[in-house]
Amino acid sequence: MMGADLKRGWCPSLLRPMESGDGWLVRVRPRAAVITAVIARAVAGAATRYGNGRIEITNRANLQIRGLRPETVEPFAAAMEAVGAADDGPAILVSPLAGSDPGVAAETLDLAAAIARASGLALPAKFGVLIDGGGALPLAGLSLDVTLRAAGGRWLLDGAEVAVEDAAARALALAEVRACAPRQVAGRTDTRPALGFHPYGDGRQGAVLLAPAFGQLQATQLSSLADLAERLGDGSLRPTPWKSLAIAGVERRDEGLLRDLARQIRLMTEPDDRRLGIVTCVGAPSCSRGEVETYAAAESLALSRHEGDPLLHLSGCAKGCAHPGPAEVTLVGENGRFTFIRRGRPGNEAVAHGLTLAQCAALMQSVPA
Template identity: 40%
Template sequence: MTEVRGWCPDLFRPMQSGDGWLIRVRPRLARVMAEQASAVSAAAARYGNGLIELTSRGNLQLRGFTSGSATEAAGCLAEAGLADPDPARERRSSLILSPLLPPDGLAVAVLLGDTFAPSPLIDLLPPKFATGISAGRFPLADGQVDLLIRPLGSQWHASLGARSVLAAVEGLPAAALSLLGGSPPMRKRGQAGAAPTLTIGWHPAAAGEASGGAFGFGLPFGQLDADLMHKLASLAVRHGDGLLHVTPWRTLLISGVDDAAVPLLRHALSGLVLDADDPRLLVSACIGAAGCSSGRTDARTDALALLRLGVRAASIHVSGCAKGCAHPGPAALTLVGEAVRDGSGVYALVRDGPASHTPQSDGLDCAQLARQLVPDRGGSADRS
């Protein structure tokens, strides 16, 4: 098995991390059927350490495998229809989609996948290149992908930097492929895109939609475990149409939900992020020392401690080290793990910048950070 750090891992190309090997499932059309979600749960529990993360590409990342168990899990998940059995086609199949794409958007996604999967041109793109389809009620944000495809009037528009084409649905994939030659321009790295709050809560069916509404929710730091994934699969069948939709904002939606089921879902999912004003939506945090050999602090535990202490900002990034994996771009407050002191992580503080920038101050544990950042505790309000 080959380590592929520096590339985006997938089901057949695991990446080594502090808690073993990790693999990524790229759900087709940004959704998984309940039985596929159960297969993910079973593979995570049986072969990995049970941890599952939602990624900013709308993938499911399973952690804690050995080299051998990652291969076994990949076989089970491919059998469940969660990957193209051909690793080369699977590698080229990454698309970032608006969740709950309308039918014409789904048609574009299918055609685009069928065009890109056999194309060696896709292999020449930079590893982090992202192609996205933005349509319907949850549009992708400017800068969230490199090649952006969206409806324009009765046609579809594909844009890549200053290059763009307009085509009907059937002609769009070939037109989009024609933009990729040479040295394609890349978006500015680290733009996070729209806030996840858009997807949280109850979304009644749009006029003319027969499929019912959708209920969106978040997982703290985009992380769940195998048991919760199994429970979500059951809830999608009991209260929805059996589909779970992944979003590029690390949230999930259950579709086919009528309004009578909303209180039942809220009760069943209590403890998760169910409201758009939940402060946990402000925070990005990597797994840190709990699962990464580079981590100097338990970033997620400290992030929750900081929220309990009243730290708030437009965006907060707590990182286990200066690599800043969970949020490569700038945040209003970025805390970079340095060490652990008396049970608390100790952090360097960067305002309005990414984890790699020179900090304004350092050596601060959670209590000291709260005193500096929370007005009632003697700090100054964040400027964002």
């Protein structure tokens, strides 16, 4: 199954791994925005058994499993197939709370299923369809190559109104056209929902949004989250494109307990956590292209940040995978040091090159935003 695909350069999926500095990585896609507790435990167990136990939440709300070896890629895929998690169809990003929050447009999951059934549609590896049904966690500020968005009882296809009965077919037709054209740049603003409780319409139930630091989970944390979802939620985890996880169907009276238990397994639960304003990739040595270690650098920089500080993008190399748009400050790894870019993205004009982390921190403090 894997032989011809086991090479560098793929946009990774479950069946098409990508080589990195710490081994091979694959991605598990949620089905209809949901990772059940059973699947979460299976991912955690297989990530420990066949990889290095590190799991990332990606910008497309997938789970990315790191540290696999060539001989463990197929056993990992088989473990996912055994629990019904082997989804390798079109990349569709759906509202995280679809199927739980009554405020999400009722057609959202049906539209996603109709597009997913178009298995014969040949799309580029990084091509994505976004279906935003609104609700307590709307995908506001995000767009992909094709974007369907609910708006006041209507559906908009890239901003143009479409009848709901025609929406899937129109989206597929647009996808076919754009698949043959230069790729659209994904849209992303710095706006993201706050961590904590997001009530549904009646206020009695809602979803609790939690986040691992910089989007990286350990397998043991994922297993513990599955237990919490079964105990205090609807039994599912919902990865988000903000590198966080929502536990849906939580009673308001239980949200404080859930957050307390999540903190015990080292999850971020508070909207003012200073690490939330930093977006970073895995960096060196886990990424073969990384030119600096990023996670320890991000933890260090977080200590000097304050509530309301603008977004900081810390990139291990010039690719800038973690954040496709501009940021107020972007630090790019360069031969063990950093390039400092203000109000831009990797590759834009730099303020300075060859800085140490301490020099970057001082520059951020000395120059007004």
